[in-house]
Amino acid sequence: MTTATANKVKAPKKGFKLDRQMIPTLAAVVIFILMIIMGQALFGTYIRLGFISSLFIDHAYLIILAVAMTLPILTGGIDLSVGAIVAITAVVGLKLANAGVPAFLVMIIMLLIGAVFGLLAGTLIEEFNMQPFIATLSTMFLARGLASIISTDSLTFPQGNDFSFISNVIKIIDNPKISNDLSFNVGVIIALVVVVFGYVFLHHTRTGRTIYAIGGSRSSAELMGLPVKRTQYIIYLTSATLAALASIVYTANIGSAKNTVGVGWELDAVASVVIGGTIITGGFGYVLGSVLGSLVRSILDPLTSDFGVPAEWTTIVIGLMILVFVVLQRAVMAVGGDKK
Amino acid sequence: MTDKNPIVVMKGITIEFPGVKALDGVDLTLYPGEVHALMGENGAGKSTMIKALTGVYKINAGSIMVDGKPQQFNGTLDAQNAGIATVYQEVNLCTNLSVGENVMLGHEKRGPFGIDWKKTHEAAKKYLAQMGLESIDPHTPLSSISIAMQQLVAIARAMVINAKVLILDEPTSSLDANEVRDLFAIMRKVRDSGVAILFVSHFLDQIYEITDRLTILRNGQFIKEVMTKDTPRDELIGMMIGKSAAELSQIGAKKARREITPGEKPIVDVKGLGKKGTINPVDVDIYKGEVVGFAGLLGSGRTELGRLLYGADKPDSGTYTLNGKKVNISDPYTALKNKIAYSTENRRDEGIIGDLTVRQNILIALQATRGMFKPIPKKEADAIVDKYMKELNVRPADPDRPVKNLSGGNQQKVLIGRWLATHPELLILDEPTRGIDIGAKAEIQQVVLDLASQGMGVVFISSELEEVVRLSDDIEVLKDRHKIAEIENDDTVSQATIVETIANTNVNTGKEA
Amino acid sequence: ACGSSNAGGSSDSGKKTVGFVAVGPEGGFRTANEKDIQKAFEDAGFDLTYSPTQNNDQQKQIQAFNKFVNDEVDAIILSSTEDSGWDDSLKKAAEAEIPVFTVDRNVDVKDAEAKKAIVAHIGPSNVWCGEQAAEFVNKNFPDGANGFILEGPAGLSVVKDRGTGWDNKVASNVKVLESQSANWSTDEAKTVTAGLLDKYKSDNPQFIFAQNDEMGLGAAQAVDAAGLKGKVKIITIDGTKNALQALVDGDLSYVIEYNPIFGKETAQAVKDYLDGKTVEKDIEIESKTFEAASAKEALDNNTRAY
Amino acid sequence: MAEKAKAEGNNFVKKLLSSNLTWSIVAFILLVIICTIFQHDFLALSWNSNTGGLAGPLITMLQESARYLMIATGMTLVISTAGIDLSVGSVMAVAGAAAMQTLSNGMNVWLSILIALAVGLAIGCVNGALVSFLGLQPFITTLIMMLAGRGMAKVITSGENTDASAVAGNEPLKWFANGFILGIPANFVIAVIIVILVGLLCRKTAMGMMIEAVGINQEASRMTGIKPKKILFLVYAISGFLAAIAGLFATASVMRVDVVKTGQDLEMYAILAVVIGGTSLLGGKFSLAGSAVGAVIIAMIRKTIITLGVNAEATPAFFAVVVIVICVMQAPKIHNLSANMKRKRALKAQAKAVAA
């Protein structure tokens, strides 16, 4: 019937096929590797096992946050409250731990608190037509405020707490020099599990596909009979709960926390997601890209300090690096697009 | 059929939008195994009635029974769960996803590890094949196929649900004859399996071909329910427009061909205009007062050529001569400045600016050509808006309503008004009569002829060969992104001539096969 | 003025490498302090890598610290934003046998292993500063007085320490009508003070204790606009040039120095330690207090670096 | 006759109730009432011969609102194009730093002001160029500029909080932020005039409509001959320029720039003001008057916090609660509550009747 003869699209070959939407993510991989190589060539410390280990151990929390942030951004929304949720859950968690509540219970309560904020954001967005930016900005202020009302002290875990199992470093390769040790901890494992969860959730569940559909066009998704409202709730619930999880990993790692923790982390998470190739207006992106984005974001700081950038210039340089990154991605996409 | 129990009974449905009563006590009854048409002019309330049934709009009064149970759907999901599958008038799919996903969204096949993509795509392929889209790989991004194909994909999607009621709101408006034939074949099959089909179309031929029963609306009011076979055309038209059919201005005869005087300069003369991957180099010339039709099948490149003429896409080869001067039409602004206007086939994405008012939508192109800082004086603006709203009979006649709240057909009229307001020398109309009721269609066709007789050059792109043949002086025939013939449209030319040309020409050689 | 291109161990030139986990330029005290440290280390022939954080984010400091451990620097200077949370990182430093010197803010370490890593603390005392402020008020208003406190952002340990110092020493007849945060900011302090002066007009406020110079200068402007210049005594901490000038001009009444200039002492301590000499555990940097006369003298000497 | 008048009246009330502006003003009045309860002379105005203007809580509130008015106005235009400008706070700091630094280096005050404005405009233009010509996403572009801008401010002052309060000849600039015109704060008057000018520019020319068109449907706008790229460039440039004015207000008030604090978090306030004012973050129709009221409300919330003596720890939570309450008040769901209930009852009755 249709004049399909000329337009016939070739069936894809089995195995790996290059999707145009994946180009920015691939660009992130390439640039990340280039950055490591550059760091190694100039400063000689970037492929040390210790560096790689602490890249993951120190940024397990950011990886989790990046996965969390990917969900709302895929729908064209955003969750600005993740940093503040880290703060409130950390403060409550430490208070409880110090009051002698068992660690396992504390963790559950922390996750529940995160979920409550997610639910609140979801309600504001879905029931009261607030835009995600504003709704989560409100919950961010609320969480941050409640955290400081509860305590402004620097709280420390009691000695021998049960949180430490998350932070206890497991050495795979134990060299005499610590900088050559390859190690990880349960926090890293949690982050990896979250990544796998994010991947399966987005690519192998109907809810995940609905998230993409909402990002493409919310009104279409509604007319197609997809459960948009429920999905929106799930998204903000998940991102907030994951933020609480990030809080558990982070506080366990450093063993202390206070109300000011996590200021600006939401922007780091957004930057990670964007660097990873997810479009801020929704519809396109991959959770694995976000993970790479968070790694790229993480090595920007050491690179600037190794380059000896003067103090006043550091934020400019970091900004410029992200800019170069985003522009490169656009360029790669434009070229890739033309070839298609 | 009346012996069966009705599957849907809507009684006394009333829906009010701020300032309009879109529906006022309308009844509708659907029986299993029938094709039932909702008939009415643009803005009569057909789409609104459908959305009332599927829970998109909340009704202000009335009752809805589905399968004997009173229902109040809270959104399309509920309606779907109750066995109602709907294809809405404006294509509502997600352009960021693949064709296959769009078909299967919400109904993906699942395996032990969540969605089983292999099975899902296989299923999608099956449904697409039903719609004659077997050539489309389910992995293709939806954004890369034409609106018409998207329409077919949307219908394929509706087939996924094992529905008791299938609603198709103007599914045929962007399809050509072949696809309509295929669609009807499927509809018959579905109908015979006992599904009730609610169908909307402005093509009377199609109505008489496929439907069993009609419900006629006018101005949001219920007029009558009749059996199709008992209702002559004239009577139907009369009920729809509230006047006798004879009063309807009809342009029957084929337009007399405008002869080009030797030595006359064309308005537009392009040579070798093309863009890789979309259309191969083409020569076209359009004279003052001439109507040039572009004919071809879906995806043959008509739209592409129209867009190149307007500068909406950048050509990568060819020369462009305007009134004897070489020009570089690099973007729509330049085109408009050079008195070329283009009305898109993709009304929703490239046409209307939804939240702006009708008034603003009419004025905006003219304003853009004058420049941001030279606002059109209020008096002049009022006059222009008034003129085109009257001339094109835009309803409701309220210029301060957001254009997105108008019915599809009326949006189209607003768009045509927009382009006429720029007083173009060359007007490119891409599917201008798509989704327009019979009355308005005749009006628009008349407008085209009038414009031409006043000296405007018109490019007329339409999937309805009948229109093209009747209105055009010259017909450019396209196939597979090549221009294969240019036909001087005299009395010997008919639809059949063009169909034959398309069928018999080999694209690569340009010769008859 | 800082950093080098080689952070990996001792550099080719044989210079010792030092990693500086810093807070970042914030104006006033902080900028003076970190510039002084950077300069002092350069002068002393060290190769210093400087790593600031953003938004006072401890996480970025921890990351930088761990990086320095992996780089196997010869020593780490830690100017931390938080006093706790350093145990794990310090343990790593201990394992790698890298000496750590804390500056400005002391850190609170529980782990015995981690404690070993810290060689010395160098810096002035925040509690002392708060105490000086209280004592000034006690002395000037023996019969008691009403006033306000302008605090930094809620939760920072500097804010707490300065508050603790005040509470330690303040007399019972001195009444704080309200403590408000002005976030270390001049501009916000002006707004906040104007509001407080309006609100407590009838209570006759007589002093304002601003926890840093920036906020004190803002408060002074609000006081001036309200026509209360001279009637409300403003006490600030830090001792920047601007504050001293304001003191001379009579806008402020008392300035307590929080001396940021201890780069030399820090560099010396590091050098001594690396040379195998013993280093004092707690090197407290002396600070001064200023009234109008002493401020004028200090300004005339033109010796102040900040 | 009377019937009709009543119906019209009803319609009017309905319109009023569903307008964001109404609810913003209600919120504002509520805040004032709360403050007056806490501090009885909250509304009192007195003449301050020291400054040559009126004095009182409301006056300081208006003084502070000037800067919000500026950034909210620019933000409104940007948001209308479906973009966002996160850099306004940093631009304030850069412009302020430029003014204070040049001033304390001995430059003529007018020249300093010009330079500050030029710097803001330049940053706005860079944002605009990146967004329109390179096609980068506004959120990430301006986020980068927010980071970089902070750094630029630090570079300009070498990390110091440059103070120009003692510089001779700084009076004009000081006056902008602290002076009075006919007893009313000069910066507020200037800000209102600028808002009105921008409003006129948008509504008396076709600029407003074109901005909205681009925000609603960029591709359709392009097809009508509008040049979306130019429009995008323009709105970011305007936003940068207005942010520079806000930066001057903020720094001139104390004649001192604080490289970290000046303008910090103000982008969030500006966005809030715009949303409270009824402009959707998804772009499209905008209301400058709404944003202006939103900006004053933000200043009022901050004033309320000081007046009530809300603890430093609790201020963010208080802020959040007020914002949530305002936004919920504006939600259509709340407005239609009674109408919806009525409709539901009627339908239920009908359904019963049908079933019977």
Ligand SMILES: Nc1ncnc2c1ncn2[C@@H]1O[C@H](COP(=O)(O)OP(=O)(O)OP(=O)(O)O)[C@@H](O)[C@H]1O
């Ligand atoms: N969301 C809305 N808000 C206000 N008015 C609306 C809205 N949707 C539809 N209308 C109005 O309701 C009336 C009926 O519109 P509807 O779309 O049902 O017409 P239709 O019969 O489907 O016309 P067409 O054949 O052009 O598609 C029109 O006058 C239209 O302007």
Ligand SMILES: Nc1ncnc2c1ncn2[C@@H]1O[C@H](COP(=O)(O)OP(=O)(O)OP(=O)(O)O)[C@@H](O)[C@H]1O
């Ligand atoms: N069979 C097909 N498979 C994939 N893409 C197609 C197919 N047919 C058309 N397209 C795409 O759809 C777009 C629309 O095609 P085009 O506008 O040239 O068609 P047309 O001749 O204007 O027909 P119509 O307007 O009726 O769709 C083109 O960009 C083309 O790539």
Ligand SMILES: [Mg+2]
């Ligand atoms: Mg319709």
Ligand SMILES: [Mg+2]
């Ligand atoms: Mg077409």
